[in-house]
Amino acid sequence: MPAQSPAGPVALWRSRSGRAAAFADRCPHRGMRLSHGFVRGETLACIYHGWSYAKAGNCLRIPAHPALAPPDTIRVATLRVEDGGGIIWISVGEPAAGPPRFEGLAPLRSMVLEAGIVALEAAAGTKAAEGLLDYTHDDRAVWLLLAPEGQARTLMHVLVDEDSNPDERIAASRAAEALRGAAEDIARGGIAR
Amino acid sequence: MTRNTMIDGWYPVSLASQLDAHGRRTALMGEPIAVRRGEDGNAKVTGGNGRDLPTCIRYGHVWSSLGDPQKPLFAIPEADQPGRRLVDVGVVRVRCSPLRAVENFLDIAHFPFVHTDILGAEPHTEVQNYKVEIREDEDEVWATQVKFYQPQAAKSAEGGITTEYMYRVPAPTCSILYKTCPPRPGEWDVITLFVQPLAEDLCDVWPWMALFDDETPMTDLIHFQQTIFVQDRSILENQIPGLLPLDPGMEIPTRADLTSVAYRRWLKRHGYTYGAQLVAQ
Amino acid sequence: MTILGEFEAASFLPWIERHAAKLGLVQAICVAGPDRIELDIAGPAELIDMMEMGCSLGPIDVWVEAIHRAPIECESG
Amino acid sequence: MKLYDYVLSPSCYKARLMAALAGVKLDIRPVDFHPGAEHRGPELMALNPAGSIPILEDGDLVLTESSAMLVYLAAKAAPQWLGNDTAGEAARVQQWLSFSHRLTASLGAARLHEMLLRPGNIDVLQGQGTTALRELEAGLVEQHIRGQRFLASDRPSVADIACFPYVALAPDGGVSLDPYPAIRLWSRAIRGLDGFIEMPGIHRLHELRPEPVPGEA
Structure with missing residues (x-):
């Protein structure tokens, strides 16, 4: 699947054995996006x-x-991937420590909002700390893990208490939808002004 | 700024059969143009400032130019051969460089993956060596003796066969494919790709065919070719960079890409760079 | 492999070396002039084809007229 | 059963796909929609005064709405696709069948504009398409939380087939599917169904076949 990173677009994929990998989203042969490709076993193939x-x-x-066994030097750029508690992390370069763990939380869904983090914080009425926004809605807590994609777009991963039941999870998903709508309204208003 | 050497070329701007007095508003290399049938019944093309542009009608399409064409439109002798059916396939818009649309048309190695079970199928993926030349007299790129296994080579084909092709590039945004013609051994079906450059990264593609096939209904022929082209569309809109690189420093062309390389060399030699990227990045 | 054409050897030679490295080919440039570059390359035929394809297009300030290939008589490192 | 069909039309594809999944053989009558505009010609206007395709003809039954065709094909040959085991499931099927018309009006019109140069306000169409995709994504997330992979239950139904084509082809109209992971999973589940067929713009799932062994050409 396609993803974004500070190093540019990424093709993120999971092999049959379950291992995740992240490639620069460009086939070295003729430039086709590898995120349109297909996974067979432990390989990702370009659709072109x-x-x-x-x-x-x-x-x-x-x-x-x-008949050709391609040499090792024909390769696509890779990024480091860590699979941590149901969240896939990619790193540009070699980080000193592994990704943070969110004990007691379970990932619910990922969504994109057409607004920056500032607008989201304004809509939520609270500030994000180290990329995690703790948002309480109707007495229920929802955690939003934020990855900015430029100034005006944010990828937001919704986390809930791992003990939540399905009804609570659905309510959290709806709360995140409503928050997105409010943040996008604020972002649009900001442009209008 | 260097002069756009493609400005004097002929480009397709409409289907001749759909020309009416009301006309069609479109564009050529960023300039808005209008195409309509004039009071004398001939096609009339006007540029952005209202000036009349050169016009001709050939191969089912209206052709025009923003500049001053030094040569008449390239010849397709087969188009006048008796017994062929001429097929207007229509237009498909693609958000890609006009040169990328032509390059993809010249490529066979993608058949098993993009035109699966129609023009190609695994495990028949190998591209055998073929010949490519620049024909100096005509100043055209030609690829000959191109052979590829096809599960369903044409609407009239049943079962898999090894099909032979010849490719010809007579103009920077036009290509003609000659293909084994199952009902008439010894003759070639003609399938063309005429590309109208709207902008460097946007084009209207007008496929057209001249076939020996008396059996297949016309609509089936149109649908077959539209199917093939629309299968390519999502590829063309997702290649990086958007423009066609004339420096392969970020790519790895192989022997199977010989036609692509020859096409890019020919573009480079003539300075046909509208829609091209000059420095690899 | 002999490359004939018109080029700035200063820009083309590093380009050739980079492309050969990408293909994992061992190459040694023997002659380098404004109209002629000769290099020895060893490796599978398909990879040498790839080298030829890449070089025949080359960077934008280079025009390659023709590429000739001849087998190398004596083995060299 | 005769289908008046255009190979690039997602609505026609719904009928072809449902027939393939249900094991019904259709007699396909190709219509020169583009460039010939045959659907506006006298023969087809007599059959369907709305001037649209697909048209499904079976004896004296003439259907011109793709959702009705899906229901008819399922009822005749594969009733499990009707998704009416429970009141909730039956209602969800109807909900998404109705919703599918919004996909046609937004993503479908954007695609016609971007690909076949039909008139339309592309910004508005793309915006409406994005709104509809977000609703579908949210619906699929909730289904997933309930442990169900498809729109109405854990089994595919006519509702999935009604929504799938215009969604899968959204990029043709310049609307990206990148932001919708639940749609991606759902789309793959549909493409992996036994009997699934493609249409131009939806590539073969090459994943489903093993890599060819060298030398077996």
Whole structure:
């Protein structure tokens, strides 16, 4: 699936054995987005000409030239991936520590809002701390893990108490929808002014 | 700024059969133009400032130019051959460089993945060597002896066959494909891709065909070609960068990409760079 | 491999080296002039084809007229 | 059963897809929608005064609404696709069948504008399409929380087939599907169904076939 990172667009994928990997979203052959590709076993293949790549980024197969064993140097740029408590993290460069853990919380859904973090904070009436916004709605707590995509767009991962029942989870999802709407209204108003 | 050397070329701007007095508002390389049938019955094309543009009607389409064409439109002798059915496929808009649309048309290695079970299928993915040349007299790119296994080569084809192709690029945004014609061995079906450059990253594509096929209903022929082209559309809109790179420093062309490389070389030699990226990034 | 054409060797040579490295090819440039570059390359035919494809297009300030290939007689590192 | 069909029309594709999934063989009558505008010609206007396709003909029954075609095909050959086990499920099916018309009016019109140059206010159409996709995403998230993979239950129904084509082809109209992970999972679940067929713009799920073994060409 496509994702964004400070290093540019990313093709994020999970192999059959369950391992996640992140590639620069551009096939080195002719520039097709790899996020449109397909996963077979432990490889990701480009939809255009079927060039397939291992998780480490090295090309394994060029279907137009089936006799060739591609050298290790034909490769796509990779990013480090950590799978932590149901949240996939990618890092640009080599971070000193692993991603944060959110004990007692479970990821519910991810959503994109057409607003920056400032507008979201204004709508929620509270500030984010280290990328996590603690939002209480109708006496229920919802945690929003925020990843900015430029100034005017934010990827927001909704987390809930891991003991929540389905009704509570649905209510949390609806609360996040409503908050998104309010934040986008504020962002639009800001542009109008 | 260097002069756009593509300005003097001919470009398709409308289907001839759909020309009426009301006309069609469109664009050519960023300039708004209007195409309509004049009072004398001929096609009339006017540029953004109201000036009359050169016009001709050929191969089912109205052609025009923003500049001063030094040559008549390229010849397709097969178009006048008796017994062929001429197929207006219509228009499909694509958010991509006009040059990328042509390059993709010249490519066979994508058939098994993009036109699965129609023009290609795994495991028949190998591209055998073929020949590419620039024909100096005509100043055209030609690829010949191109062979590829096809599960369903044409609407009239049943079962898989190895199909032979020839590709010809007579103008920077036009390509002609000659393809084995199952009902008439020895003859070639003609399938063209005429591309109207609206902007460097936006084009209207007008496929057109001249086929030996008396059996298949016309609508089936149109649908077959529309199917193929629309399968390519999502590829074309998702290649990075949007413009066609003339420096392959960020790419890895292989022997199977020989036609693409020859096409890009020919563009580079002529300075046909509208829709091209000059420095790899 | 002999590359004939018109080029600024200063910009083309690093480009050639980068492309060869991307293909994992061992290459040694023997002759480098404004109209002729000769290099020895060893590797599978498909990869040498790829090298030829890339070089025949080259960077924008380079025009490659022709590329000739001949087998290398004696083995060199 | 005869389907008046245009290969690039997502509404026609709904009928073709449902027939394929239900194992019904259709007699396809191709219509030159573009460039010929045959759907506005006398023969088809006589059959469907609304001037739209698809049209499904079975004996003296003539259907011109794709949702009705889905229900008819399912009722005849694959009633499990009707999704009417419980009152809630039956209602959800109707809810999404009605909703699917908003997808046609927004994403479908944006696609016609961007691809086949039909008139329309593209910004408004794309905005309405995005609103509809967000509703679908939210609906699928809630279904997922309930432990159900499809729109009305844990089994696919005519509602899924009614919504799938215009959603899958949203990028044709310049509307990205990147922000909708639940839609992505749902779309893959539909594309992986036994008997699934594609239409131009929806690529084959090559994942479903193993990699060819070298030398077996």
